[in-house]
Structure formats: structure tokens, C-alpha cells
Amino acid sequence: MTALAPPTKQPPKIRRTTSQTNGDSPTTREAARMNWSRMWTVARTDLKQLAQAKDFWLPMMILGSFFFVIIPTILLFTITSIGDVEVIGQISQTIEVLPQAAQDQILGDTPEGQTAYALAVFLFAPVAVIVPLTISTAVGASTIVGERERGTGEFLAHSPAAAKEIYIGKLIASLIPGYLTTAVGFGAYSIIVNLIVGPEVGGWFFPTFQWWVMILWVLPPFLAICLSLVLRLSARVRSTAAAQQASGLISLPLIMIAYSQSTGVLFGAGSLPYVVGAIAWAIALFSLHRGVRSVTRSRLLGVVGGI
């Protein structure tokens, strides 16, 4: 070992000894094989931490119950028990703005019943979109930058876990809270709708087939698209606050798209829901695949130039 001259002040043109990208360990290429056990470990540990964070999940629970329980209960109960024919008549005029295909599906013999049915089945559709996207975006935004801020990214960077395992583990950990809230909320909403509107339209009717399609086929890919973008952001920004701000910008247009698409799925008929879902899945898979590259060890470390 020789004593060396002081370091040069200006970096020379970088000559890489491998085909690596600047600043990154080639983690994105390191994992041809996926270790599913490690991936689940990452997801499970993230979820466990989330479960410990009462300050996080309590507002989210309130959000879910607000959209799935409180608002529908008040509105549907008011409509079915208002008894004022004139007012009901005015509200029921909104049904006329629905597409004919949707109007044909409306059940109920009375204006109250028809209005309540239309609200429950068609107009509350965005509820199922807003809640999971909001919750999952909030979780996903802080997931990678949070590791960096807490210093735990250093542990992950030195661990044998591949970038792909970390990325997918964190994606799942972000997806589950939103989707779980939706599933529970959807169940609660179904009960409320059936209890309040059911007697007006001849019995329990909810969820309708279109709702099942939306919850199981259309919503998940939109959630995946949103999360793949949010995770990319989380890997690149310097603070959780910045990630939250930026993810809002990303998720808002996505919420609007998902809103319109889900509304279309419910209003439309035939193969439209399947087509919308299929296109969304294709975009989601592509976006998720591209998103893997965003997680690198240097980004977990938070070194300058790595972000």
C-alpha cells in the first residue's frame, strides 16, 4: 500500500469497471430467482409496524367508516323515510341522467325505492375507489423513503434481500391495508344497503354482479398502477413529507380515472367491465415491472446521487 497524493478535487470522467449504472449496486439485475419467503417477510414486517402505528390506522379507519357506513346510512335512511313525495320526486329526477342500460336495472316500485336503489348501486361507486387508493397511497408513499429516514434502509441494503423482493414486499404491504379496508367496508356497506333499501325493492339485492366485477376485477389493477407509481416516488424523494405531497399529485388523477371507469363499469353493460379491467391489468403489470428498478441499495441508503 502506498501513500497517495491528495484526492483530486474535481471528479474525473467516471470509468466504470462494470456495466453498472451510476450510483447503484446492480440489484435490479441480481435477482433472477425470486425468494418468496423473503418477500413475504418484508411485507409482513411492514404490516406489523403499521399495525403498531395507531396514529396511522385510526384516521384510515375513520375515513373508511365515513365513506362506507356513515354517509350511505344517512343518505339512504333519509331517502327511504322522508315520506315527502315532492322531494323524492325531485331527487328521483337524477335517475334520468343515468344511461338507459343502468335505468333498466333499477329495482323498486316506489320513487323512494328506485332513488335509494340508484344511489346505493350506481352513485356510491366511487366510494369503493377513493378509500383503497387513499389508504394505500398513504402507506406506499412513506414505505421506502421511511426506511431511509429511520436509518433502517441501511440494514436492508446490507441484507441478502434482493431489490425485487423488497419492492414487491413493500407493494403488498401497501396494497393490503387499502384493499382490506375496502373489503371490510364493502361488507358493511352491503349490509347497510340491504337493510335500508332491501325492504323497498323486495329483498336483499346487494352486491350486484357489476359491483363484484368492480371490486374483484377493475379496482385491483387501478390500485396496482397507483402503488407502482407511488413506490417509485417513495424511492426517489428525500423525505416522507415530499413523498406524501407528490403522491397526492399522482393519485388524484388516478382516482378520477378510476372513478370514471368504475362508474362506467356499473352503468355499462356487456363486456365493458371486462375490457376496462383487462386494459388496467395490462398497464398495471407493465408499471409494476418497471417499478422494480426504482428500488436500489443506494436509494435505501440515501446517499447523494443515489436518490
Next chain:
Amino acid sequence: MVNVAGVSRWFEDVQALTNLTIEVPKGSITVLLGPNGAGKTTAIRMITGALSPHQGSVSVFGLDPGQPQGEAVRRRCGVVSAKPSLYDRLSGWDNLRYAAELYDLGRGKATDARINEAAAQFGIDQALDQQVGGYSTGMKTRLALARSVLHEPELLLLDEPTSGLDPESAVAVLELIRAMTGEGRTVLMCTHLLLEAEGLADEVVIMQHGTSLVWGAPADLANSYWPTPVVRLSTGIGSDLDHLADLDQVTSYAREDKTATLEVADLSVVPQLVRRLTERGADVTAVQPFQPTLEDLYFAVRRSQGSTADEIPPPQVGTGRPSRSRVAELAR
């Protein structure tokens, strides 16, 4: 075991490592010594493949950690970073279990037993049920150490493992590190605390500005800087020491106030020097052979780096000879 050869690394315009070369022999404790910003942490990150070099190469266990086989390297390394990198919201047990699963120890009774064993080794087993957010700094360090040895790594990379600890805990941690090499592990430790490295390091690498200035066993490095014995003599007046400078046995001489630092051909001449002083009526108050500490060595190397190019210290252990001016430096 670890071979870092001519590694350079930039973070945008900042050069973190410059042609860094480190060799870590198997079964040894090698200490990277240097001030903050010397590149010690970056060096550790290169070794695990967490960062890749822009120039040069890194080989650990004969593998390149920056390549796909990096996973195999990381699986055989245990790392304690400068901040403990623990999940505050999880319990100590959950933190260790997370590591165990990431390092493929799996789940089950055997893993649970291993977690308990590692925690007990560092005296943290009684607090495993508590949330880490409530741990003291010392407890966090112990847990981080337990986590680093959980998978029984061959190479331990410890980045300032005692930072933030009280002296008692720091000594305990250093003893544990020493004990680990007895188990056949290789340790590479970063520190800027010279006392910490003293007596612990089998090899030291003194770093500055992202490069290694010198490397070798502390005793060998000391010999290369002070190849001839050095003694310090003090008298009541001080000026009556000056005539010693003219003696043949004294190869260099420097005095500050009442104490002179002399480089002598052999320590056996020291009684003659003392006798000569007393015969001349000097009041000899202290005779102290100089045993260079790591601190002396470190500052000698650092001072040399601040000197002109002609005075740069010996390039390799056992070669070169310090200039006479070093005795004057020592006297300071």
C-alpha cells in the same frame, strides 16, 4: 478475505473514496481509523455491495459483492452500522426475527433458540419483549450486535459500534468484539476513537480523504516510524539536558521546557546518559522510555500527510525511515 483494490467513488461532485486499498486478513480485527468524512462508512458499504465502486475492484470471499453473487457475500457478512438501524415500532424479538428470516434462517424452534442465544450473548435477552423505541442507546447497540451475529457470519463489519455508549458499555462491547474473533470470525471495524482501537486492532488502516495512508500491524507501523528507541528525560532546569545532543549515542534531540526527547542507538545507553547528567549536577526528575501508542502513530501519520511531499511517511510497513524531525514532532 477482503480485498479492496484501488477503489474510487464519487457522490456527485464529492469524492468519497480515492484509490482506496484495504486488505483484511482472515481471523483478524482490522480497524479503519480516520476522522469523520474519511470514507470509512463508504468503504464498508462497498464491501457488502450496498454501493459499487466507480473505479477499482472489491473482492470478498473471492466474490464480487457488486455482482449477482453479492447475495452470497451479504449472507456471510454481519453489519452493525453507525446508527443501529432498528425498527423502533417492533419489539427486540421481532427485529431479530426479521433479520433471521431475511438471512434465510427460517422460522421454528431452532431459529427461536438461535435468537435467544444471540441476544443472551450481548446481554439483551431480558428486553426482547419490549418495543425498541423504548430502548436506551446501549441496548440498541447490543441488539444491533446480536442481530449482526444471528446468522453466524464469517465477516463482521462494525461501523463505530460504540458511538453513543457510556464508557462501561463501550468497554463491554469491545470485549465482546474481541471474543468474537476467538470464535474464528474476521472483524473490520471503523472508528475515530483511537483508544478504542488500541489493544484491539491486529491491523490498522489509517484513512484520510477517502484513501488509506498506511496499513499494517500497529507494532510494525510504530517500528517504521520510530525504528530507533526514544527516551524522554526531565530535569529541574531543563537547559542542562542540552549537552546530550552532542553525544554519539544520541541520534536526535529535541527539548521543550524541562523535558528532552532523545532518539538513541540503543536503550542500554540510557543509564550512561543519566549518570552523565547527575555527574554534572543535574537534578534528574524523570526518565521515561517512549512506547508509541496508536494515538502517537495516528498523529504522526496525519502530520506527515500535512507536510511536504518529501516527508510523507514510509509507504509500506518496515520500509523507509522517519526523518529526524519526527522526534521534534514527538516532543511537541
